[in-house]
Amino acid sequence: MEAELKDMTDDLESLKRSLPDSSLHASVDKLKLHVENLAKMVKSATVQRSKVKDMSAEVVDSNPYSRLMALQRMGIVENYERIREFSVAIVGIGGVGSVAAEMLTRCGIGRLLLYDYDKVELANMNRLFFRPEQVGMTKTDAAVQTLSDINPDVVLESFTLNITTVQGFETFMASLKNKSFCPSKEGSGVDLVLSCVDNYEARMAVNQACNELTQTWMESGVSEDAVSGHIQLLIPGETACFACAPPLVVASGVDERTLKREGVCAASLPTTMGVVAGLLVQNTLKYLLKFGQVSPYLGYNSLKDYFPTMAMKPNPQCSNAACLERQKEYLVAKPARDAAAKAKREAEASLAPEGPLHDDNEWNISVVDDSDLGRIDATSAGALPEGLTHELPSADEFEKSPAPVPADTSVDDLEALQKQLEALNAD
Amino acid sequence: MEAELKDMTDDLESLKRSLPDSSLHASVDKLKLHVENLAKMVKSATVQRSKVKDMSAEVVDSNPYSRLMALQRMGIVENYERIREFSVAIVGIGGVGSVAAEMLTRCGIGRLLLYDYDKVELANMNRLFFRPEQVGMTKTDAAVQTLSDINPDVVLESFTLNITTVQGFETFMASLKNKSFCPSKEGSGVDLVLSCVDNYEARMAVNQACNELTQTWMESGVSEDAVSGHIQLLIPGETACFACAPPLVVASGVDERTLKREGVCAASLPTTMGVVAGLLVQNTLKYLLKFGQVSPYLGYNSLKDYFPTMAMKPNPQCSNAACLERQKEYLVAKPARDAAAKAKREAEASLAPEGPLHDDNEWNISVVDDSDLGRIDATSAGALPEGLTHELPSADEFEKSPAPVPADTSVDDLEALQKQLEALNAD
Numbered sequence: 132m133e134a135e136l137k138d139m140t141d142d143l144e145s146l147k148r149s150l151p152d153s154s155l156h157a158s159v160d161k162l163k164l165h166v167e168n169l170a171k172m173v174k175s176a177t178v179q180r181s182k183v184k185d186m187s188a189e190v191v192d193s194n195p196y197s198r199l200m201a202l203q204r205m206g207i208v209e210n211y212e213r214i215r216e217f218s219v220a221i222v223g224i225g226g227v228g229s230v231a232a233e234m235l236t237r238c239g240i241g242r243l244l245l246y247d248y249d250k251v252e253l254a255n256m257n258r259l260f261f262r263p264e265q266v267g268m269t270k271t272d273a274a275v276q277t278l279s280d281i282n283p284d285v286v287l288e289s290f291t292l293n294i295t296t297v298q299g300f301e302t303f304m305a306s307l308k309n310k311s312f313c314p315s316k317e318g319s320g321v322d323l324v325l326s327c328v329d330n331y332e333a334r335m336a337v338n339q340a341c342n343e344l345t346q347t348w349m350e351s352g353v354s355e356d357a358v359s360g361h362i363q364l365l366i367p368g369e370t371a372c373f374a375c376a377p378p379l380v381v382a383s384g385v386d387e388r389t390l391k392r393e394g395v396c397a398a399s400l401p402t403t404m405g406v407v408a409g410l411l412v413q414n415t416l417k418y419l420l421k422f423g424q425v426s427p428y429l430g431y432n433s434l435k436d437y438f439p440t441m442a443m444k445p446n447p448q449c450s451n452a453a454c455l456e457r458q459k460e461y462l463v464a465k466p467a468r469d470a471a472a473k474a475k476r477e478a479e480a481s482l483a484p485e486g487p488l489h490d491d492n493e494w495n496i497s498v499v500d501d502s503d504l505g506r507i508d509a510t511s512a513g514a515l516p517e518g519l520t521h522e523l524p525s526a527d528e529f530e531k532s533p534a535p536v537p538a539d540t541s542v543d544d545l546e547a548l549q550k551q552l553e554a555l556n557a558d
Numbered sequence: 559m560e561a562e563l564k565d566m567t568d569d570l571e572s573l574k575r576s577l578p579d580s581s582l583h584a585s586v587d588k589l590k591l592h593v594e595n596l597a598k599m600v601k602s603a604t605v606q607r608s609k610v611k612d613m614s615a616e617v618v619d620s621n622p623y624s625r626l627m628a629l630q631r632m633g634i635v636e637n638y639e640r641i642r643e644f645s646v647a648i649v650g651i652g653g654v655g656s657v658a659a660e661m662l663t664r665c666g667i668g669r670l671l672l673y674d675y676d677k678v679e680l681a682n683m684n685r686l687f688f689r690p691e692q693v694g695m696t697k698t699d700a701a702v703q704t705l706s707d708i709n710p711d712v713v714l715e716s717f718t719l720n721i722t723t724v725q726g727f728e729t730f731m732a733s734l735k736n737k738s739f740c741p742s743k744e745g746s747g748v749d750l751v752l753s754c755v756d757n758y759e760a761r762m763a764v765n766q767a768c769n770e771l772t773q774t775w776m777e778s779g780v781s782e783d784a785v786s787g788h789i790q791l792l793i794p795g796e797t798a799c800f801a802c803a804p805p806l807v808v809a810s811g812v813d814e815r816t817l818k819r820e821g822v823c824a825a826s827l828p829t830t831m832g833v834v835a836g837l838l839v840q841n842t843l844k845y846l847l848k849f850g851q852v853s854p855y856l857g858y859n860s861l862k863d864y865f866p867t868m869a870m871k872p873n874p875q876c877s878n879a880a881c882l883e884r885q886k887e888y889l890v891a892k893p894a895r896d897a898a899a900k901a902k903r904e905a906e907a908s909l910a911p912e913g914p915l916h917d918d919n920e921w922n923i924s925v926v927d928d929s930d931l932g933r934i935d936a937t938s939a940g941a942l943p944e945g946l947t948h949e950l951p952s953a954d955e956f957e958k959s960p961a962p963v964p965a966d967t968s969v970d971d972l973e974a975l976q977k978q979l980e981a982l983n984a985d
Contacts, residue, residue, distance in 0.1 A: 192680065237686065434850030
C-alpha cells in the first residue's frame with residue numbers, strides 16, 4: 132500500500148507541473164493532502180516492533196524478553212538465551228500446531244519450520260490463532276503473517292505441502308536436513324520436530340522421516356469428541372516409535388472415512404487444543420533448555436481432569452526398518468554411554484564441596500538415581516532464590532501410581548490396536 | 559480510510575471536469591486507478607465475518623460453530639447452543655485472562671464482561687493474545703478490538719478500572735448486578751466470575767463481591783517462577799472462600815513489594831499461562847453446559863507434569879462476614895436440598911426402563927453415588943455414539959490417590975498460610 136501511495140504522490144507532482152493554469156493547483160494540493168492522510172492511516176495500522184539484537188534481562192516495559200530472561204534469575208533455566216540457537220519444525224498448523232507456533236514465537240525460538248497444505252476456513256474459528264480475515268489464505272501464509280508481526284526476531288520458513296505425498300515427503304526430508312541456520316549442529320538441521328497433524332497417515336510420515344534421520348520428535352493429538360488429548364516424546368532407538376506402539380488414542384470399530392462423510396464432522400474445542408499445545412511446548416522448552424522433567428507421555432482427560440503418564444520401550448519386532456536400525460545402534464552404543472555417564476558422575480563428585488552446600492536444605496533437594504527410564508530427567512531446577520518456592524508440593528510421592536498400560540505391550544495387542552488406530556482421525 | 563478514498567474519487571472527478579485541456583485526462587485517470595487499487599487493498603484487509611443469528615450444526619467450511627455443535631452429536635454436551643444465554647465476567651486481562659476471554663469468545667459465549675486498568679506493553683509479548691501494534695492501548699480496549707473481530711456475536715462490555723479502589727469496587731458490583739442481558743436470570747446478572755488477577759488484594763476484592771452476591775466464581779493463578787499454576791472453584795457457603803483458606807500458592811517469607819523493586823520482575827511463560835487458561839475455561843464450559851466433572855481445585859506443576867486435585871470445605875471461623883452468612887444459608891437450606899435431590903432420583907428411577915438399556919454395556923457405564931463432595935458431578939457424558947471412545951482410559955482407579963492436603967485444614971495452619979500469602983504476587 133505504501134508503494135501505491137508513493138506512486139500517487141509522484142503522479143500528482145507531475146500533473147501539477149503539466150497544468151497550464153495555476154488556478155487548479157489548489158485542487159491538486161487538496162488531493163496531495165488526501166494521500167498524506169492515507170499514508171498516516173496506513174502507518175498507524177502497521178506499527179511493528181523492531182528486531183532485537185540480543186536478549187536483554189533488563190526490566191523495562193519495552194523489553195519483550197524481560198519476563199523470559201527472568202527464568203534465569205529465578206533459577207529455572209540456566210541459559211535462556213540459548214533458545215535463539217534452536218530450530219523447531221511444526222508439522223500441521225491446525226488447532227494445536229498454530230498455538231504451539233505462537234508460543235514458541237513469543238518465547239523467541241531461533242527458527243520455526245511450518246508445514247501444512249490446508250487453507251483457513253470459518254469453521255476453524257472455534258480454535259485459537261487464525262482470524263476471520265485470514266479465511267481463504269493458506270494456513271502457512273496466515274501463520275507467517277501473524278507470527279512475523281508478533282516477533283520479527285524468529286526466522287520463519289513455511290512449506291505449503293502435504294508430507295504424505297512422494298514429492299511432499301522428499302521436500303520435508305530435505306528441509307529437515309538443511310543446516311544453513313546452524314552449520315555446526317550435529318545430526319539434522321533441526322533440534323526437534325513437533326507433530327500436530329490430525330490423521331494416522333501423516334503421523335506415520337513424520338515417524339518415517341524421524342526414524343531415518345535419528346531425529347527426536349514429539350507427537351500430539353486430540354480426540355474426535357474434543358475432550359481428551361495427549362503428547363508423546365519419541366527418540367528413535369531409545370523409546371517406542373509411532374509404528375512400535377500406537378498411542379492410547381483409539382476410535383474403535385469405525386473407519387476414519389465414515390466420520391468424514393457428508394454432514395458429519397469431528398468436534399473441537401479451543402480449551403483442549405490450547406492445553407495440549409501448552410503441554411507440548413512446555414515439554415519442548417524443558418527438552419531444549421534442560422530444566423524439569425521431560426515427559427515421555429502425558430495424557431489429558433478433560434472430563435475428569437485426569438493426566439496419565441507412562442513410558443514405552445521400542446518394540447524389537449517393529450514393522451519399521453529404520454526403527455530397528457536405530458534400536459541396534461542404541462544397543463551397540465550402550466557401553467560407551469554408560470562409561471560416559473559414569474565419568475561425568477565421578478567428575479561432578481570430585482568437584483563437589485566436602486560438606487553439604489546448604490545445611491538447612493530448606494528446599495529439600497537431594498541427589499537421586501535418575502536412571503529410571505520412566506522419567507527423562509534434565510538438570511534439576513529445584514533450587515530457587517531465597518524466599519521463593521514452587522507453587523505446588525512435590526509430586527514425588529505420586530509418581531508410584533500404577534501406569535495405565537505396561538511399558539512392554541505384547542505384539543498381539545499392538546496389532547489389534549494398530550487396526551483400531553487406522554480409524555483414528557484426531558481433530 | 560474508506561471515507562478518505564471516496565472524497566479523493568470525488569475530487570478527482572471535479573478536477574477532471576475543470577481541466578481546460580483533455581490531454582491531461584489520462585493523468586487524472588491514472589490517479590483514479592491508484593485510488594481504486596487502494597480501495598481494493600483496504601477492503602481485503604478488513605474483511606470481517608458477519609453476525610450469525612442461530613448456531614447451526616451444518617457441516618460446511620463457512621460455519622464457525624460446526625465443530626462446537628458437533629459436541630452434541632458426539633454425546634458430550636446436551637444443548638451446546640445454551641452457551642449464548644450465559645454471561646461470564648473476567649477480572650484481569652493479562653496472560654491468563656486474555657486467553658480465557660479469547661477461548662470463550664471462540665466458543666460463542668453470550669456475553670463477556672472484562673475488567674482491567676493496565677496498558678499493553680512490549681514486556682507482555684511473551685504471553686499469548688496481545689500484539690505489538692496494541693502497545694500503549696488499555697488492555698480492555700485492545701481485547702475488545704481483537705475479540706469483536708474474532709466473533710461479532712459475543713456481547714462485550716469492558717471496564718477500565720481497578721476493582722481494589724472504592725470507586726472501582728462499586729462499579730464492579732453494579733456491573734455484576736446488571737440483569738439487562740437476561741432479565742429472567744436468578745441471582746446476579748452473570749453466571750460465573752473468573753478471577754485472572756496477579757495479586758492478593760484483587761483476589762480478596764473478587765472474593766468480597768462474590769460472597770456478597772452469592773456468586774459462584776473460579777480463581778486462577780500462576781507462580782512467580784512461571785512453572786506452576788492452579789484453578790479453583792468457589793461457591794459461597796458451599797466451598798471454602800478465598801479468605802477461608804488461601805490456595806497452595808505461597809511465596810514464603812518475602813514481601814510482595816520486594817519482588818517488584820527496580821530491576822526485579824517475575825518470570826512468565828505463554829505455555830503455563832495457556833495451560834492454566836485452558837483448564838480454567840474447560841472447567842467453565844463443564845460448569846455452564848453441565849458435562850463431565852467440574853474440578854473444585856486443579857494444580858499444574860509443569861516441571862514434573864503433576865496435577866494435584868483437592869476439595870476445601872468452608873471455614874466456620876472465616877474472617878469474612880459475608881462468607882459466614884452464606885455458610886449459614888447453605889446449612890439452613892440443606893433439608894430442602896436433600897429432599898429435592900431425593901425426589902429427582904426417584905423420578906428418574908421411575909422413568910428408567912425395567913431391564914438394562916444396553917446388554918453388552920460396551921462403554922462400562924454404571925450409575926454411581928455422586929454425593930462425594932470431593933468431586934462436583936454434572937450430568938454424565940460417558941455415553942458416546944457407537945464406534946467412538948474417549949481417548950484416555952477411565953480415571954476412576956486413580957481417584958483413590960491420596961489428596962495432597964486434607965479437606966479440613968486446621969485454623970492455625972490457615973493463619974500461617976495467610977501470612978505467607980500476603981507476600982504472594984502471581985504473574
